[in-house]
Amino acid sequence: MKRLAHLILFVLLILVYTPDAHAQPPDARFFTQVSGVVLDQDNRPVPNAAIIRLNSFKETETSLDGTFTIEARAGDVLRFAALFKKTTDQVVSTAADLNIVLDTDADLLDEVVLRKRKDEELRNTAFGKKRRSRLGYDAQLATRYISPADIDLTTVLQKIPEVATVGNGVNFSFGLRKNRSINSAPLLVVVDGVPVTQSYVNVINPVDIESITLLKSLAATVRYGSQGAGGVILIETKMAANLHNDRNSYTGQLEEQDRDFIDNVQLAESYFSKTTPYYLRTLNQARSFQEAKEIYETLYKEPRNNTLYFMMDCSDYFRNWDAKYSYDILSEVYFQATSNPKILKSLAYQLETNGLPKHAKYVYEKLIELKPDHAQSYRDLALIYAQTGELKLAKSLYVQMINNSIPAVDFTELRSTLVTEFRHFLLKNKRNLKLKGIPNDYLAANTLPKTRLVLEWTDPLSEFEIQFVGPEKNHFAWNHTVFDNSDFIENEIKDGFAMREFEIDKAPNGEWLVNIKNRKGDNSSGRSYVRYTFYKNYGFPSEEKKSVLVPLDKIDEKIILDSFFN
Missing domain, CATH: 2.60.40.1120 (Carboxypeptidase-like, regulatory domain)
Known part of the structure; x- marks a missing residue:
């Protein structure tokens, strides 16, 4: 706490702004x-x-x-x-x-409850997801046996009472407990709809599993013939589950939506250039830095411009004139929003975008002071410590988060992300760290996704849709809306996180597009940001990274955030 107090004091000293350029709003004394x-x-x-x-x-x-x-x-x-x-x-x-x-909101609540009931009735079967009430046989959901402490799928299978296991590691095999001779009638393993050998379970990380379903009767296993005679264990990964759910969230208009996509969706840069706010159009008329300053000072005094978007846009505009003045405007954001976590997170993202990680670090430390029970505050701080070279602090935070040992903070929802990022951190910095006590599987490069996308947003009540458009123009969507994802939003509010990662290594090769659409819920704050970060060759020396900060509430139609080749 003493160190944190010193850092907060330092940020007050370093974020110095120009007094005459940022006069106090009128009537502040009232x-x-x-x-x-x-x-x-x-x-x-x-x-x-x-x-x-x-x-x-x-x-x-x-x-x-x-x-x-x-x-x-x-x-x-x-x-x-x-x-x-x-x-x-x-x-x-x-x-x-x-x-x-x-x-x-009774109408919305009724729709969400109805949707939940429909989801709860579905079970994985040999022929896809079916309603449990219509199965006519037992499809036992075994996902409850997965816990954060499990280091491999073998550990999970050993906890399922109906499954008999023999050996471990490469010699591990298993079958239904009623079949004492598991060699003659082993369980068939099906991962994301594809039958695989039993040894394949050794490469599946439990944190990547969406569901495990055990099919035991003849009616349940008939699709697989003699291969399924000893029962079938269906494993669905989170990626496959997301794609499945997204496909089923669309109606029969999917093909028409794909054609609309090809014809009408604009690139983000093109869209924002056509929707330039009036204050930037006014600033663009300036012929000198001094003239631009005078215009800005006049605009700043207008009450309608006392907004985050105005300040962030103007700071970005002045980067072409004077870097210090641009930074002074961001400093003013800090002072006006010193107790507002959502705006401070936007500020930290902007400082990182501007190549100022040390300045962003002080804002992230302020966020922990304001929200010590928010899980993502610690994850963001670990990432920025890694950027600023404070490797011991970053490592310490990662270990505590993965072990869920920080009092009054629950990292369960972020564990998969934390494990991925900790592995990446160790690979990048292993020559400068003491690795005693770190499991060997954390140091293997092949455990990292080659292509990784991360979405972060500043307001958990923001509603938006992300679309991934594949090489064949088929697309998948993830919705951050109360109607489509109420459980997720409830958890992020409860545990203090606002992010989602996507790993697409197994997706079809070719060009992919990433779209975003503002779903404009009634709870929109009118000043939300979404940060999109793309990694290629994640964790390798040839790693590429690009990041886009999007003012969500400025978007009135679907736009293209990014394109990449998988």
């Missing part, structure tokens, strides 16, 4: 602390509800008892948003406390 409580229709507290003061950098969230405090003044508008609730705006009056009731 701000006061506005308190209140957010309740649902049954008078129960609503935790983790977001409270945003519109046209400002101020934001907070409710505690477990629904209470909140935010700086505001009479006439300001506060926006209240929460998962499964209807967003509402409230004008601040002279009243000391606010009592806000958020109505349940």
